[in-house]
Amino acid sequence: MADIKPFTISIPNKALDDLKLRLSLARFPDELNDAGWEYGAPLADIKRLTKYWKDEYDWRTAEKELNTTFVQFTTPITVEGFDPLNVHFIHQRSKVENAIPLLFVHGWPGSFIESVKIVKELSSPSDPKAPAFHVIAPSLPNFGFSDAPKKRGFAVAQYAELVQKLMMKLGYTEYVTQAGDWGFHITRTLSLHYPQHCKAIHVNMDEGLPPSFLKNPLLALEYATSRDTEREIKGRERTEWMLKESSGYRAQQSTKPQTLGYALADSPMGLLAWIYEKICEWTDKYPWTDDEICTWMSIYWFSTAGPAASLRIYYEEYHRWDDPKKRVTRENTRQYIPGKLGLTHQPNEVRVYPSTWTRTQGDVVFERFYDSGGHFFAYEKPTHLIADVREMYGRGGGAAGVVKGKHGY
Numbered sequence: 001m002a003d004i005k006p007f008t009i010s011i012p013n014k015a016l017d018d019l020k021l022r023l024s025l026a027r028f029p030d031e032l033n034d035a036g037w038e039y040g041a042p043l044a045d046i047k048r049l050t051k052y053w054k055d056e057y058d059w060r061t062a063e064k065e066l067n068t069t070f071v072q073f074t075t076p077i078t079v080e081g082f083d084p085l086n087v088h089f090i091h092q093r094s095k096v097e098n099a100i101p102l103l104f105v106h107g108w109p110g111s112f113i114e115s116v117k118i119v120k121e122l123s124s125p126s127d128p129k130a131p132a133f134h135v136i137a138p139s140l141p142n143f144g145f146s147d148a149p150k151k152r153g154f155a156v157a158q159y160a161e162l163v164q165k166l167m168m169k170l171g172y173t174e175y176v177t178q179a180g181d182w183g184f185h186i187t188r189t190l191s192l193h194y195p196q197h198c199k200a201i202h203v204n205m206d207e208g209l210p211p212s213f214l215k216n217p218l219l220a221l222e223y224a225t226s227r228d229t230e231r232e233i234k235g236r237e238r239t240e241w242m243l244k245e246s247s248g249y250r251a252q253q254s255t256k257p258q259t260l261g262y263a264l265a266d267s268p269m270g271l272l273a274w275i276y277e278k279i280c281e282w283t284d285k286y287p288w289t290d291d292e293i294c295t296w297m298s299i300y301w302f303s304t305a306g307p308a309a310s311l312r313i314y315y316e317e318y319h320r321w322d323d324p325k326k327r328v329t330r331e332n333t334r335q336y337i338p339g340k341l342g343l344t345h346q347p348n349e350v351r352v353y354p355s356t357w358t359r360t361q362g363d364v365v366f367e368r369f370y371d372s373g374g375h376f377f378a379y380e381k382p383t384h385l386i387a388d389v390r391e392m393y394g395r396g397g398g399a400a401g402v403v404k405g406k407h408g409y
Helices: 013-024 043-055 059-069 119-123 156-169 182-193 217-225 230-245 248-253 257-266 268-281 290-301 307-318 330-334 355-361 382-393
Strands: 072-077 085-092 100-105 133-138 175-179 198-203 340-345 363-369
Touching: 013 043, 013 268, 043 268, 043 290, 059 290, 072 156, 085 119, 085 156, 100 156, 100 182, 100 382, 119 133, 119 382, 133 156, 156 182, 156 307, 175 182, 175 382, 182 198, 182 330, 198 382, 217 355, 248 257, 248 307, 257 268, 257 307, 268 290, 290 307, 340 355, 340 382, 355 363, 363 382
Parallel strands: 100 133, 100 175, 175 198, 198 340, 340 363
Antiparallel strands: 072 085, 085 133
16 A cells, blocks of 8 residues: 555754753762662662663664664554544564464553564474464554644554554454553454454553453352462562552653653653653563663654653553543453453563453453563563464464465455
């Protein structure tokens, strides 16, 4: 199609100079002697990373690597009630005939970069017996190199409508998905609103509700009569920690995102501290390099709409401006939705629920538990995620053959 255009990341030198100037003028707060991580991102870490970002980090090298790794495009997509948005997306087509269209959807504080370690192996498997995928990984509106809507009401249902229209525009009338974080809620909404197109979803984030004897008698009986496993005990502790000690961001971003946005838009050091805390605490001892962190932050800093725009999805999820008939809430996406569902569990997810809870969400055809891994699973444990996606969607898997025939333009 004429309006699907190749895209290359190319940040102007002026923007790079501005970033370095702002980093050079950073003013740091003081810190208690024994603060550690309990008060937030440690001062020593932020000072070191600010200096590295300013003096040693090479964005041009990262930019070249991203452009080499990903086949990128942009195209305008119109969501009902909104002006057209120019959407950035990766489209890594496989050379394998009848490869499976796989939509990868990121969340916050991630971006399309979360797919960097999985796209090539999924689209061009090193094992000739492994299933191949056409991988589509958009920058959601307000993130990365996609536009941002200019009026309120762009909530989960609208994100789902946008990625659905993107898949249709690419010729994928049937497809499967993989997601976590906000991608969980968006892909669950695809199953709810577009089941004839979204044929199955795989998620790596725990959600769900306690099973009831009225709706889920077998799961409720299992939950009531089984003893807590070590995973469930530690999972409850992890979930309680998240709610008590690491959820302040949600309260701020879902109520007054604009106020926080001034700091993130003006201070790259402030942006670094805000997101660094999350990517460290939500992963499972992942050995972040300074270059990885700076690339992650730079995508936010150089994003088309600016880093403040990424916060708005939280506000829209809590404030209902959309059509009540199409409205989708977090509660909706945690409940039972017909369709094939795959679950991957890891111990350092932001919430860790019993399997009897997560299995209330749909027709679970794949489930796997790992003893390591956290919230950004595709980035932390790419080989695990690749294996799970292949097993679920490949020959003999629980969602094998859900996509019929050849698709794509």
